[in-house]
Amino acid sequence: xxxxxxxxxxxxxxxxxxxxxxxxxxxxxxxxxxxxxxxxxxxxxxxxxxxxxxxxxxxxxxxxxxxxxxxxxxxxxxxxxxxxxxxxxxxxxxxxxxxxxxxxxxxxxxxxxxxxxxxxxxxxxxxxxxxxxxxxxxxxxxxxxxxxxxxxxxxxxxxxxxxxxxxxxxxxxxxxxxxxxxxxxxxxxxxxxxxxxxxxxxxxxxxxxxxxxxxxxxxxxxxxxxxxxxxxxxxxxxxxxxxxxxxxxxxxxxxxxxxxxxxxxxxxxxxxxxxxxxxxxxxxxxxxxxxxxxxxxxxxxxxxxxxxxxxxxxxxxxxxxxxxxxxxxxxxxxxxxxxxxxxxxxxxxxxxxxxxxxxxxxxxxxxxxxxxxxxxxxxxxxxxxxxxxxxxxxxxxxxxxxxxxxxxxxxxxxxxxxxxxxxxxxxxxxxxxxxxxxxxxxxxxxxxxxxxxxxxxxxxxxxxxxxxxxxxxxxxxxxxxxxxxxx
Amino acid sequence: xxxxxxxxxxxxxxxxxxxxxxxxxxxxxxxxxxxxxxxxxxxxxxxxxxxxxxxxxxxxxxxxxxxxxxxxxxxxxxxxxxxxxxxxxxxxxxxxxxxxxxxxxxxxxxxxxxxxxxxxxxxxxxxxxxxxxxxxxxxxxxxxxxxxxxxxxxxxxxxxxxxxxxxxxxxxxxxxxxxxxxxxxxxxxxxxxxxxxxxxxxxxxxxxxxxxxxxxxxxxxxxxxxxxxxx
Numbered sequence: 001x002x003x004x005x006x007x008x009x010x011x012x013x014x015x016x017x018x019x020x021x022x023x024x025x026x027x028x029x030x031x032x033x034x035x036x037x038x039x040x041x042x043x044x045x046x047x048x049x050x051x052x053x054x055x056x057x058x059x060x061x062x063x064x065x066x067x068x069x070x071x072x073x074x075x076x077x078x079x080x081x082x083x084x085x086x087x088x089x090x091x092x093x094x095x096x097x098x099x100x101x102x103x104x105x106x107x108x109x110x111x112x113x114x115x116x117x118x119x120x121x122x123x124x125x126x127x128x129x130x131x132x133x134x135x136x137x138x139x140x141x142x143x144x145x146x147x148x149x150x151x152x153x154x155x156x157x158x159x160x161x162x163x164x165x166x167x168x169x170x171x172x173x174x175x176x177x178x179x180x181x182x183x184x185x186x187x188x189x190x191x192x193x194x195x196x197x198x199x200x201x202x203x204x205x206x207x208x209x210x211x212x213x214x215x216x217x218x219x220x221x222x223x224x225x226x227x228x229x230x231x232x233x234x235x236x237x238x239x240x241x242x243x244x245x246x247x248x249x250x251x252x253x254x255x256x257x258x259x260x261x262x263x264x265x266x267x268x269x270x271x272x273x274x275x276x277x278x279x280x281x282x283x284x285x286x287x288x289x290x291x292x293x294x295x296x297x298x299x300x301x302x303x304x305x306x307x308x309x310x311x312x313x314x315x316x317x318x319x320x321x322x323x324x325x326x327x328x329x330x331x332x333x334x335x336x337x338x339x340x341x342x343x344x345x346x347x348x349x350x351x352x353x354x355x356x357x358x359x360x361x362x363x364x365x366x367x368x369x370x371x372x373x374x375x376x377x378x379x380x381x382x383x384x385x386x387x388x389x390x391x392x393x394x395x396x397x398x399x400x401x402x403x404x405x406x407x408x409x410x411x412x413x414x415x416x417x418x419x420x421x422x423x424x425x426x427x428x429x430x431x432x433x434x435x436x437x438x439x440x441x442x443x444x445x446x447x448x449x450x451x452x453x454x455x456x457x458x459x460x461x462x463x464x465x466x467x468x469x470x471x472x473x474x475x476x477x478x479x480x481x482x483x484x485x486x487x
Numbered sequence: 488x489x490x491x492x493x494x495x496x497x498x499x500x501x502x503x504x505x506x507x508x509x510x511x512x513x514x515x516x517x518x519x520x521x522x523x524x525x526x527x528x529x530x531x532x533x534x535x536x537x538x539x540x541x542x543x544x545x546x547x548x549x550x551x552x553x554x555x556x557x558x559x560x561x562x563x564x565x566x567x568x569x570x571x572x573x574x575x576x577x578x579x580x581x582x583x584x585x586x587x588x589x590x591x592x593x594x595x596x597x598x599x600x601x602x603x604x605x606x607x608x609x610x611x612x613x614x615x616x617x618x619x620x621x622x623x624x625x626x627x628x629x630x631x632x633x634x635x636x637x638x639x640x641x642x643x644x645x646x647x648x649x650x651x652x653x654x655x656x657x658x659x660x661x662x663x664x665x666x667x668x669x670x671x672x673x674x675x676x677x678x679x680x681x682x683x684x685x686x687x688x689x690x691x692x693x694x695x696x697x698x699x700x701x702x703x704x705x706x707x708x709x710x711x712x713x714x715x716x717x718x
Contacts, residue, residue: 241616243576245592257586261572268574268616330570333535334587335559335636402574477539484569 005104037120044124048132059129059142063196064189070149071174073118077157078167079274081114092228102225106217109154118150138200145199145206148213155216159223254337258344265323266316269402272323275315279352282311283360286374290366298443301370302434302450305377306385306427308360312352313381314426317389318396320345321472325399325483332480338469342390346465349386353378369443376447376454377430383454385426387464394471397482429453488513488640488672489534493543496529496696504529504696506543511674511689513639516666518687518704519676520712525693527676528566531644534674535564547640560588563638565629565646573618577610577628580617581635588636595635602631605657622649630658634665641665641673647682655682662686680716684709692716 051058091101126143130136160166180186198205246263249256266272289304307314316323321341324331331341357378363371430450437446457464472479491509495502504526511517519527532538534545536552544551547558564570572580585595599611609624617625626649633641646662647655663686665671677683683690684704692700692715700715702708 241576241614241619243578245579245582254586257583261575261583264574264579327569327572329535329537329566330572332537333559333562333564333570334584335589336587337556477537480537 002104009108040117040120041124044121045128047121048125048128059134059200060193060197062125063200064193066146066196067188067192068174068178070153071170071177073114073150074153074156075167075170075174077114077153078160078170081109081112081154081157088228089230092230098225098228099221102221102228105224106155106158106220109158110151112154115150115154118147122146137203141203141206142196142200145196145209148206148209152209152213152216155213155220158220159216254340255344255347258341259348262323262344262348265402271400271402272316276312279311279315279356282307282314283356285311286360286363286370290363290370299431299435299438301373301443302377302430302446303427305373305375305450306381306430307377308363308374309353309357309378310381310385311356313349313385313389316352317345317349317386318392319398319400320349320390320393321479322393322396322398322400322483323402326402328480328483332476338472339465342465342468342472346386346390349389350382353381353386372444372447376451379451379454380430380457381454383457384429387457387461387468388426391468391471394468394475394479397475397479399483399485488515488548489674490546491543492546494530494533494540494545495542496526496533496538497541502696504533504693506530506698509691509698509701511672513672514666514669515689516662516673516687517675518683518690519674519693520678520680520683520690521676521693522678522716524695526696527693528644529696530693531564531566531642531674531676534642535562535566558640561639562642563588563633563636563640564642564644565626565633566642566644568622568625568629570629570632571617571625574616576616577613577620580628581632584632584635588638590636598635599631602634602661605631605654605661607654623651623654626650627654630661639670639672641671643673643675645676645678647677647679659686680709680712684712 047062048058051061088101088105122143126139129139177186177188181188195205199209244264246260249260249263252259266276286304286308289301321328357375360374361371363374430453433449433453434443434446437443437449489509489511491506493508494504494506496504503524519530521527529538533540534547534552536556539553544553546552547562550558552558572583575583581595581599582592585591599606603611606627610620610627617628620628626646630643630646633643643662646658650658659682662673662675665673666686666688675683675687687704689703690700690708690712691698692712700712702711
């Protein structure tokens with residue numbers, strides 16, 4: 001029985017889209033995975049010594065902040081970790097016992113990347129602790145307790161998964177607790193930290209999380225088992241639809257028609273909503289570079305400028321025309337000139353960039369120079385990068401399943417190195433221009449160069465569009481073919 | 488209206504469609520029958536420039552479909568669910584198509600009112616997105632959407648599949664009415680010989696990509712077709 005399941009899993013793994021890519025990309029992916037593994041390992045080992053360097057007791061400090069670690073873990077899981085319920089459907093009528101199916105599905109979630117990744121941090125940390133003379137048994141017990149907590153989060157995510165509002169609540173709790181701690185109003189760590197200490201110092205405390213874990217497993221098991229019907233847990237939720245006419249857009253003609261559609265696309269699909277959420281996160285990216293105590297090189301500031309205003313461009317624009325992949329054949333047979341279609345997407349990107357730039361005005365707090373950097377980035381985004389993403393779109397042929405919420409970053413199937421490689425020229429050129437300007441005179445000239453490149457791009461818009469249109473037409477058949485291959 | 492010359496399509500050296508010559512005059516209702524893999528959908532996809540021909544060409548109203556896009560304004564089609572936009576309500580979808588075909592909301596509403604019976608109360612004002620409709624209801628939306636904007640060529644792939652018996656009869660009525668209009672050329676494919684014979688003036692049978700039968704519909708047509716497809 002189990003071998004059959006494993007056989008299915010193996011097939012689904014090896015036949016996923018990311019494996020079907022060509023060899024060069026596979027090698028690149030391999031390097032990326034290796035790189036991130038090493039980074040996490042270094043973090044796990046490094047934390048111990050860095051804390052020691054800072055004259056802090058490593059274990060105590062880690063214990064203090066573990067509560068935030070696990071809260072954030074839960075938030076990330078709710079946002080990204082998908083539960084494999086849909087693959088259960090075809091198994092229901094086959095001669096598998098229902099408990100077997102549930103146990104297997106739960107077991108599968110336990111092997112998820114979201115659980116394994118913690119091992120990269122905790123295992124080296126434990127190893128270093130033992131090496132540095134901490135009591136072996138205590139460290140092992142402590143580690144066991146923590147992993148029980150990791151898996152408690154895993155099952156909590158399953159139980160809480162269908163409730164969208166919870167994500168906001170947990171995020172709010174984390175932010176409020178963090179804020180209270182920062183402003184010294186209330187320190188949650190004082191209350192929770194004795195528990196983590198007890199995991200280490202007593203021989204019995206670790207049983208508590210383990211027991212909770214076992215309890216949660218059976219709760220989840222019963223929850224899923226009772227729901228293993230097409231009209232219960234396995235049903236697709238239907239939203240209540242409301243017809244919106246958005247008549248105010250009619251004045252823009254064909255452009256308005258497409259914009260109406262794109263607004264509905266963004267509002268009504270999980271995947272695109274996640275994208276908007278991510279592009280809001282991009283707004284805060286600049287904080288890493290612009291705050292007083294950042295150690296980033298001067299020239300990288302423009303990098304931040306591009307990202308702050310370009311969140312929407314990078315997360316949404318990147319996947320034009322894949323957003324329309326599920327009905328691409330319709331678009332190709334309707335009375336739609338390619339130019340009109342591209343033009344509407346371009347305007348959408350421009351609107352997104354302008355809105356981001358306005359929202360980013362809080363960077364004025366760091367001075368005019370900083371906000372000018374953001375504005376210069378925005379001009380470059382509108383003039384050059386908007387065209388580059390549309391151009392790149394002609395070659396990105398991964399269909400998007402709009403109903404999947406957890407796909408923007410986390411889904412290994414839609415992870416695409418192509419799109420990452422395409423991002424590079426969008427970022428390197430402005431950095432180069434900025435550096436050149438700063439080198440010749442000062443950063444202000446650098447900003448002027450970047451903005452000028454944007455204006456130039458905007459002036460040549462018409463001919464650039466003709467070029468993009470030509471490429472789209474050339475790629476049309478390949479694109480249709482690729483979009484037909486649903487995953 | 489539609490001329491096909493030396494049309495062929497090959498995948499990896501295997502010919503899936505090969506039509507030397509075919510002419511569909513204006514106003515005809517044209518039925519395409521054949522087994523799975525006979526090349527029906529391939530032919531329609533070629534006609535709509537969704538795939539490239541290996542050889543030959545198709546002219547739609549004197550316009551070569553794979554070199555110019557000028558056939559799009561007067562050609563409407565529904566091949567499968569990938570012609571629907573899942574996150575729209577049926578109304579929004581109809582208005583969207585209407586916008587693209589130069590019809591305002593009132594024009595579309597008039598057309599929808601004519602087909603209330605066909606919708607059977609399951610489509611309009613139902614608070615559902617297209618993605619949440621059943622296959623049959625999705626098909627109803629797709630078929631009626633092709634009628635928006637008075638197209639001169641209408642292409643329907645397997646319109647009878649997934650529909651309930653009552654709706655099939657209503658659809659037959661709609662297609663017959665369309666074929667009475669001398670300006671509308673309608674192309675329908677189906678597995679169901681009876682339905683095709685009922686609504687089409689002319690029937691062409693494909694087998695493994697080759698055109699094997701071409702006949703005007705008469706009393707004997709159904710018998711002849713059944714004989715041809717008999718096991």
